[in-house]
Amino acid sequence: MLASVAIIAAGCSATNLENFPNTERVIERADYLDRKPIPSLTDYQEAAQVRVKELLSQPLTVSAAMEIAMLNTPKLQQHYQAYQIWDEDLVEELSVAGRKETDPTTTSMDWTAAKIALMKSVNTVYRYNFPREYFEVAEEFIDVGEEVRKTYFEAIAAHQLQAMLETTVTATQAAAELANAQYQAGTASLRSQAMQQMTHAETVKALAEAKLEAISTREALNRLLVLWGDDANWTAPERLPDLPAARPSYANLEEYALERRFDALSERKSWALWHTSVDVRSEVRENYATLLTRYDLAKYQQETVLPLSEAVLGETQKEYNGMLMGIYDLIDDTQGQIEAGREYVEALRDFWIAQAELSQAVGGKLPE
Template structure:
């Protein structure tokens, strides 16, 4: 059984205190509490002496280092990896973890930045796992470990939950901005059409109804744009709250578009078993009957989220490869026939609306795919298999 980052590595570094001989013992170590795991008086005194010699780092040191790192990340368009890293630094609950483990210092910020620099895929990140691993490896609590499996489970689960929330909020915010940009272009086009209709009406080449139809189409797009702007503000501020950003830091730049759809439909073998090996809430169950019920729930959740991922992929791909091209063809042909006076202005306007709607549906479908992936990542324990 393989956990997302090896507890064996911690055991190797602290073998004086951790008697673990492989990943199979990780689960069994948390299945029962033995008296031998509790410290005696001498160990308590030794630990207290160690903590006296290593006082809690100054709050200001961490704050200065974290703020500088965050601002460095915000100098370029926000990626999902940058968003997760910022959340790892700024989330109050995780900061409490750093404080409790006495790693509240600039060294932790630097270690996270160095780990983030090794990531090569801008659309996927394991910074939540990385941050949790660093927190455990740097923690003074590993000096004298009595309940390491429980702390391992609790700590990593906190980081994974924050990572999922940030990923979902990030994709929602980028999608909302992309839709706003698209509707701004559409509003420019419909405004130009309305102005042309005014000129044609004044020249006597178009009637009043045709002029009004162009203006109604432009008005519909303007209203849709207003709602899109509101959605963009709402989703952006949701992400700002998760990232702990305010003031000038909240004015980060969003990418113009969502990450593209993967070329191939996502297919994973043995995903349920993979999740059972990694889901910390499942591994932390101590009674056999609770473990069985947990396994049923985990398997069901994985199947549901995996099906959602594939279906959202199919919808987005169909919208991109079939619906969008067809809407372009329809509008192009309608424009030609309208210019040749073979079709009326209502047909042209109706097909223009269809093209705008097809674009909106594709952005929504692409957003839903990436959010579905984030939910599947969470349901299998924090990262998908290669």
């Protein structure tokens, strides 16, 4: 309170305009700032740029996205600098690890990067000393990894959902055109024509939202991967990775997490060990249950609901053949089928996100 009073008092005495910089001086200063020379690229940056462009030349997989994040994230680069491992060797080691990741659905690049960085730093800075900060740094890798995984699957899903909604718009447009033709032929009222147009308008608006969602999630990923210019024009797979055929099953996941989680490890030296363990165990149980539920829901949607929507549409086609149902019923049920497909994509996205969250909860890498 006293401080703010002082500022106000000072302000009163500073109202003399001559004390402010004039326009020319502002330009001068800005000009100086603009001309501040850009430092030349380091070996690390050059190697990283080459590797990033290489990764972006293919449709972006989750492990490629993760490797880019490990290379480009400023916070992680600061650690590389601090550990004095900010060089092309690190880029090479990460790319060797990245090339081993052949499963397009999962990645442990964050875990791998943390391990490489910390192991290399052992020889440079800390010399076999494992202070608490060390684990906190590793935790940052895992947190970046979780964000990248989640955002990646959100972006792919949003793109896929938008494409499917475009089909819905085709459906409502066909219905709206039929309503127009019906009105012209004198078999539908202005009201029913307008009602069909309204239905079409709703899907047009929904499509605009879906397109924006696709852009927003893509840009969120661009920010996480620090991509701009041409690099931001990466292509992605048209579809999310398929649901694994087998239901995930992990034994002794709580113990596994306690062994690996950096926060838990760091607490081994503290009095708070017991409390952290309880939290870790609970988080792991919750995330595992979430993963299984997301898997079951996606599987149910895929194996039960989608065939049901196809059965409904198939029977509607037969009723349309018999002039028992009309063209609008047929179009409605194609929309029903698309909607069931969209719900599957959402369920699949939520499964992959749950997997990312569980990975993070157990310290960055799920058991084999």
